[in-house]
Amino acid sequence: MEYLKADLKQKQRIFAKDGAQVGMIRIMMSDGTSANILYRVMRWFAEHNLAIIAYAFQWLNKFLNGCVIGIGADFDKGFVIMHPIGIVINSKVKGGKNITLESGVVIGDEKGESPTFGQNIFIGAGAKVIGKLTVEDDVKIGANAVLTKSAPAGSTMLGIPAKPYHKKTSGDV
Template sequence: MDNLKADLRRKKQIFAQDGADVSMLRIFMADGTSANVLYRCMRWCANHQLGLLAYFFQWTNKFLNACVIGSGADFAPGFVIMHPMGIVINSKVVGGYNITLESGVVIGDEKGQSPILANNIFVGAGAKIIGGLTVADDVKIGANAVLTKNADKGTTMLGIPAEAYVKKNDGAAS
């Protein structure tokens, strides 16, 4: 329950950063919150050897939110799903604190290896993170980017395949 509370507080912070000072009731009713609640219920059941009940929550999330998160996927507090439609996360994914996902994000396995996400990560709509890679702290992954290699601390990853966004001295991006 503490993880869910931290998730909701983090979502409230995100709304506040965007200029919307909303109540916790509004956060609870926001798009994606039901996916967060069902994920946390599933993880609690999986951690307490209640596999059938965990599967029920996973199945409910799939049909209610079009969001598939494997029961072994483990995210620290501050995990926020902004828009759940099309999110798919492999069971072996491990995520740190304050990870925010937009719609259509896929975090998947390749050849038995799944990504490890550190802390304070934003993943834009439609982005894909595939394979046994590490995403370091404070990384932003742009919409529709396909990340297949490690992302260094503080970078913004864009494109297919995703590369670090580098700002040139003249202000132009490359």
């Protein structure tokens, strides 16, 4: 319950940052919250060695929200799913605090290895993060980016394959 409460509070902070001061009831009714709730319930059952029940909640999340999150996927407090449709997350994925996902994000395995995430990560709509790599703290991964190599702290990763974006200054040609 502690993790779910932190997830909802983080979602409320995201809305406030975008200029929408909304109450917890509005957060509970917003897109993606049911996927977050089902993920946290699934993880609770998985952590308490009740995998068959965890799989039932995984299936329910897939059926109701159109997202598949492996029962071993482990995200710390502040995990936010803004729009759940098309999200696929491998069971071996590990993530720190305050990770936000948009729709269509795929976080996948390559040759038995999955990504690890630091804290304060944003992953844009349609982005793919594949293989054994580390996404360090304070990283933004742009919409439709394909990340196959580690992302340094504080970077914005864009493109296919994703590379750090460097804002041009007035002196750049």
